[in-house]
Amino acid sequence: EVHQLVTLIGNDLVPKPHERFHPSFETFRGVPRGIPDRDTPLAVVTMFEDLGFIHRWRISRTTLARFTLMVRKGYRDPPYHNWTHAFAVAHYSYLLIKNLHLDREGYLTDNEALSLFVACLCHDLDHRGTTNTFQVNSKSILASLYSSEGSVMERHHIAQAMAILNTEGCNIFENLECHEYSKILENIGHIILATDLSHHFKILPSLGRMVKSFNKKDPAHHSLLMCLLVTSCDLSDQTKDWRATKQVAELIYKEFFSQGDLEKAMGINPDKMMDREKAFIPELQVQFIEGVVRPVFVLLAELFPGSEGTQQSLQAVTDILLFWQKFREIYLTKYGTHHGCSL
Numbered sequence: 001e002v003h004q005l006v007t008l009i010g011n012d013l014v015p016k017p018h019e020r021f022h023p024s025f026e027t028f029r030g031v032p033r034g035i036p037d038r039d040t041p042l043a044v045v046t047m048f049e050d051l052g053f054i055h056r057w058r059i060s061r062t063t064l065a066r067f068t069l070m071v072r073k074g075y076r077d078p079p080y081h082n083w084t085h086a087f088a089v090a091h092y093s094y095l096l097i098k099n100l101h102l103d104r105e106g107y108l109t110d111n112e113a114l115s116l117f118v119a120c121l122c123h124d125l126d127h128r129g130t131t132n133t134f135q136v137n138s139k140s141i142l143a144s145l146y147s148s149e150g151s152v153m154e155r156h157h158i159a160q161a162m163a164i165l166n167t168e169g170c171n172i173f174e175n176l177e178c179h180e181y182s183k184i185l186e187n188i189g190h191i192i193l194a195t196d197l198s199h200h201f202k203i204l205p206s207l208g209r210m211v212k213s214f215n216k217k218d219p220a221h222h223s224l225l226m227c228l229l230v231t232s233c234d235l236s237d238q239t240k241d242w243r244a245t246k247q248v249a250e251l252i253y254k255e256f257f258s259q260g261d262l263e264k265a266m267g268i269n270p271d272k273m274m275d276r277e278k279a280f281i282p283e284l285q286v287q288f289i290e291g292v293v294r295p296v297f298v299l300l301a302e303l304f305p306g307s308e309g310t311q312q313s314l315q316a317v318t319d320i321l322l323f324w325q326k327f328r329e330i331y332l333t334k335y336g337t338h339h340g341c342s343l
């Protein structure tokens with residue numbers, strides 16, 4: 001398949017995204033989950049090209065093809081935390097970099113922009129469809145490796161990304177100068193660690209201050225910005241149309257309930273959110289979107305008030321919240337209770 005992909009992109013045949021894929025591919029309304037899986041490696045290469053990364057970082061096309069296919073292969077197939085999710089997350093970072101001109105406008109350095117995109121592609125590598133808490137409670141191998149530092153899964157995702165870069169013929173950063181090379185690996189590590197929601201909650205007060213007075217010269221602001229951006233990318237499924245977000249919610253709860261079943265079998269009492277007997281999904285979704293998702297896109301819209309894309313994303317999340325509130329209300333009035341609510 002490397003040969004196939006290389007031939008496609010080999011002699012500058014990389015098509016313009018909107019021609020090859022869909023006119024909406026380059027817009028915030030674009031639904032990356034609509035791209036067929038077989039076309040996603042080419043779409044990734046197209047985004048590298050369209051962001052100017054191939055030229056700027058002298059990335060060899062064959063190396064990029066091998067790297068992209070290795071990353072896709074590095075994902076397992078749980079209902080939600082699979083390659084389709086990683087591709088959707090990376091696509092949103094492509095939209096942010098491209099439409100907000102994050103590198104050109106000095107919000108991010110060139111290095112940080114490339115780090116963000118690559119980190120998004122790799123941010124859930126080898127995910128097993130279970131949470132950090134589950135790793136610790138089940139005394140998994142990954143917990144034995146990383147539980148002393150926390151963010152168990154995220155540290156594993158980083159390790160997997162480094163292993164791919166260290167694989168013969170897959171190091172897309174091979175032509176970077178020394179200091180750029182070490183910077184990019186450091187940035188990718190920080191960004192993947194920032195996808196742990198507990199990290200996001202910790203820095204939330206600082207994010208609020210940062211968006212009020214962003215200082216393009218302050219490296220600490222750049223770090224906080226990368227954390228906000230990657231979390232918005234990780235949650236970007238919630239900025240699409242209702243059908244798409246409802247399908248995503250179904251996948252997430254399929255994964256959560258499987259973990260809950262596993263925990264019950266192990267004699268562990270699962271969270272309500274993981275327990276298919278107790279979870280009331282509309283309520284859980286109202287809480288998560290109101291409490292976690294919408295505040296992220298409010299911050300993004302505050303930081304980029306002139307961008308139509310970030311306003312659109314905030315509006316979409318607001319609409320999704322309204323849908324779930326309506327859904328909850330109808331269900332409760334109709335059935336008087338939430339027992340046995342399946343989507």
Ligand SMILES: COc1ccc(Cl)c(-c2nnc3c(C)nc4ccc(C(=O)NCC(C)C)cc4n23)c1
Pocket residue numbers: 195196197231234235238248249252273288292
């Ligand atoms: C950014 O990192 C992650 C990691 C894993 C997941 Cl699944 C998500 C994620 N992406 N979309 C969703 C949706 C639609 N609903 C969710 C409902 C609950 C939770 C959750 O983890 N709740 C516990 C916590 C708040 C203490 C996550 C949800 N989620 C994001």
Ligand SMILES: [Mg+2]
Pocket residue numbers: 123124153195196
């Ligand atoms: Mg993750």
Ligand SMILES: [Zn+2]
Pocket residue numbers: 085089123124195234
């Ligand atoms: Zn993710």
